[in-house]
Amino acid sequence: MSKHSRYPAYDVWEQHQEWDDHTQKIVGKRRTPHVTHQFFTETEALLLQTVVSVLVDDHRLEVLTFVTQHLDDSAASPIGESQRKVGVPPKKELYRLGLAGVEAESHSMYKVSFVALKPEEQERVLQAVESGNTQNGQAWSEVAPADFFKKLLHDTVGAYYSHPLVWSDIGYGGPAYPRGYVRVEKGLTDPWEAKANGNG
Numbered sequence: 313m314s315k316h317s318r319y320p321a322y323d324v325w326e327q328h329q330e331w332d333d334h335t336q337k338i339v340g341k342r343r344t345p346h347v348t349h350q351f352f353t354e355t356e357a358l359l360l361q362t363v364v365s366v367l368v369d370d371h372r373l374e375v376l377t378f379v380t381q382h383l384d385d386s387a388a389s390p391i392g393e394s395q396r397k398v399g400v401p402p403k404k405e406l407y408r409l410g411l412a413g414v415e416a417e418s419h420s421m422y423k424v425s426f427v428a429l430k431p432e433e434q435e436r437v438l439q440a441v442e443s444g445n446t447q448n449g450q451a452w453s454e455v456a457p458a459d460f461f462k463k464l465l466h467d468t469v470g471a472y473y474s475h476p477l478v479w480s481d482i483g484y485g486g487p488a489y490p491r492g493y494v495r496v497e498k499g500l501t502d503p504w505e506a507k508a509n510g511n512g
Contacts, residue, residue: 317481322506324479324486330504335487342475343374345381350388351404356411357384362427363414366434367465368472375475382471383407400459410460414441416451483508 325343328336349357361380365371368379387407400406418426418437426437440446441457472478479486483506495502 318508319480319483319506322480322483324476324484324506327486327504330491331487332490335489339476339486342378343477345378347377347381349381349384351384352380352387352407352411356408359411359415359426360384360407362434363411363438363464364468364472366431366438367468370472370478372477375472375477378475379468379471382474383467386467397459399456400463401455403463406455406460406463409455410441410457410464413446413448413451413455413457413460414438416448417441417446417457420447420451480506 325339328339331339352360357380360383361376364379364383365376368375370376387404393403396402401409414437415426417440418424418429421437421440422429422433426434429437438461442461444456444458446452446457473482476486485502485505491504493502501507
């Protein structure tokens with residue numbers, strides 16, 4: 313996504329000393345996540361990271377590592393889900409079955425692993441999963457492909473847009489506490505906020 317940024321010169325982390333200590337620690341950990349996969353196997357984590365890169369159209373390793381680790385932490389957590397559609401497996405089961413389904417679909421369509429596919433082929437596999445027009449019925453016998461895709465996309469986007477590199481891409485100034493915003497009128501920005509077209 314960075315190649316599409318309207319704020320190529322902006323780095324939100326340059327403002328981190330304006331944040332409270334707790335926020336600095338939280339956002340700092342997102343920049344350099346400690347990789348400790350507790351739920352996914354190494355093979356599943358690599359597959360997940362590859363799927364995530366296609367979903368967000370971003371190939372920066374620091375961002376993908378964070379998103380993958382965040383999804384792993386979420387799956388490993390004992391905290392339950394707030395709500396789930398009737399007939400959809402619990403998240404832990406949904407993730408594992410869905411990733412296995414993506415890999416099986418890749419083999420059905422192209423005879424190779426998903427991570428070995430060309431980008432356009434990876435997109436076609438995920439489009440089949442999203443639409444439910446999958447070829448490997450056995451792989452999806454316990455979970456609807458569209459249910460898996462919707463859940464993974466939701467969780468991926470939530471994690472992706474919490475990374476400071478992505479904040480910089482979209483010109484988000486990060487937490488305003490305790491500094492706060494002063495120029496709140498429409499069209500006005502504070503001096504420390506991003507300016508479009510590389511002036512930030």
